[in-house]
Amino acid sequence: MSESIQLVPVSITVNGKLYQQEIEPRLLLVEFIRETIGLTGTHIGCDTSYCGACTIIVDGDPVKSCTLLAVQVDGSEVLTVEGLEQDGELHPLQQAFSQNHGLQCGYCTPGMLMSSLALLAENPDPDIKDIRKRLAGNVCRCTGYQNIIKSVQAAAKNLRED
Amino acid sequence: MYPAPFRYYRPDSIENAIQLLSELGEGAKPLAGGQSLIPVLKLRMDEPTDLIDIGRLPGLRHINNENEIIRIGALATHAHIGKAGVISHIPIVTDCANGIADAQVRSRGTIGGSISTADPSCDWPALLHTLDAEVICNGPNGKRTINIRDFILDSYTTALGDAELVTEISFKTPQKLSGGSYIVFKKAAPAYPTVSAGIQITLAEEDICKDVRLVLSAAGPRPVTSDEAEAVLRGNKLTNDNLEKAAEAIIAASDPTPDSRGSASFKRSMLHSLFIKAANIAISRARGNNIIGAHEYV
Known part of the structure; x- marks a missing residue:
């Protein structure tokens, strides 16, 4: 050296x-x-x-x-x-996490959002198993994951309908 | 956590990478996807003087089927392999690729990096034993091909010589009436496997085993194979009794290390249930059934 x-x-x-x-x-x-x-x-x-x-x-x-x-x-x-945010408007994933209580302390949320974004780019209509598998590398110590999964499903629905 | 300082090189060809590794000597390390090496550097378990970034070298990411030989470039990522159409009919490979760690690690981790690291709990070194894979290497003395059995020598130890790099992995497409399964038990997706079992079986007819390859992983310093266990099945009827005898024989050849993932007896019990489960999935697949079965975590 x-x-x-x-x-x-x-x-x-x-x-x-x-x-x-x-x-x-x-x-x-x-x-x-x-x-x-x-x-x-x-x-x-x-x-x-x-x-x-x-x-x-x-x-x-x-x-x-x-x-x-x-x-x-x-x-x-x-x-x-x-x-994620465009022109002052939250991305549908961010909106869904907010509306579905997909976070509490919020520390894991940026990672959850980015992993979810990658998932939805590949699979616009994931079932619960798909979501669990693709978010398996993201740990949350608050939510128990239920509302995170709900948030991803809600965002997926909104994005499909857009 | 920061790695200790090192000098960084990004050669533009495999030949230049080999030359740099030769010139810089044993303090120099190749960096592919970095999913094993970077954590090691951050923990300062290794402090190489030079890192040779081979991660973007051209011509090493292919996944092809050439006359029923599958050829996978060393820099193909787990994610690419898991999604590759030419491999989708070989479920033992896609199960393995899609189950390694988590989606983020699979984006960057490479098959060449995995076998070159030879971590005793990693999946590719064991899985490739079930397919009798060949490892194609390139080094200062040119190219050579090494069977995976002779490539993985010991825990974190391979047959690679100084400045030698893996460039490709190849194996024959399993024939008709052949099926495989590789199941890993781990405590969470990003955790290292506790133990794993793999089997690729070819049937002569409905219930007779024509040929078979068995392997256990995270069950000793290198992937565990057993000629004795394979002989129990080869040419014989696939009864529960024979599967139990094969399980006993290969587990007797294992030597799992007790650690935070479990005691040796817990690991042997897990190996037994994974082996039986993998065997039943492999047999069912060999009969043409489409069965889902891969890494398990709670």
Whole structure:
């Protein structure tokens, strides 16, 4: 290991905005999002790839941003919870979580929303089993999951009817 | 948690990656999807001096059927494999791919990374034993092909030489009257498996076993196989009695480690029930039934 710290240039598009930065290669993607560009909607829960609070979408796929290096997504398109709202209006998933009591403390919610978004992109009419399976990598310690599942189903219905 | 500092390289070809790994020596590590390596780096259980990011190398993501040989590029993700049309008729593979960890990990984790890590509880190293898979590697001395049985040597230990990388996994499409099942028991989707059992069976006729491959995972330092257990079934009637004898023989060859996921006796009991369940699903599938059965978590 040489004494000097290596900095690597990256271009990462987050919620439609291009960020060009020089970063240390060991910088985790979640830290890039929260600390480097200041979008703190993405949460760090367990920091061990278990809880899913840090889930975001990279090039269409849900990922745990605590278990990716920012340099690994150089050139990619990232979507975080801040990118869901459009022109001051909440995304149908956010509305459904709000209306169906899909959260209590809200810590896991950004991850739940992003995992649900990836699910609905692939399957617009998931049954309870599909939802449980696709949200199995997201832990919630408040709701008991029932209202989260209800929220995803309500959002799916609204999106299908739009 | 931050990994310790390392230098980062992103070569544009497999040849350049191999050359970099050779030049930089044993402190250098390849990074594919990172779903095993990054947690290790964050816990500082390993502190490589250099990371060679092979995650976006071209030509290593294919999933093809060439004359009834399935060829999977080392960088194909679990999610891609789980959804691949050319594999959808081999349920033991799609069950495994779609059950690994959770959707987020499956987006990034790769089959090549999984077998190169050789974690004794991970699914691909064991599953590929049921299909007699071949591992195609490329290194400073060129290409070579290693059977999965000779590739996984021990816990976290493979036959890969210095600066050698897995590039492809291949196996024959199971023939007619063949069915398989691979079932994992784990405490939650993102948790590591407690124990797993897999079986691929080919029938001679309704109730006679023509050929069979059995494997247990998270049941010892490497996937557990047993020629003795396979011999109990091969050429014989698939009675409950014979399945019990095969289960006994392969579990006798296992050596599950007691840990936070369970005692050795609990794991042996789980292995027994998973083995019988997987065997019955595999037999039913071999008879042409469409049975759902995959990873289980409570």
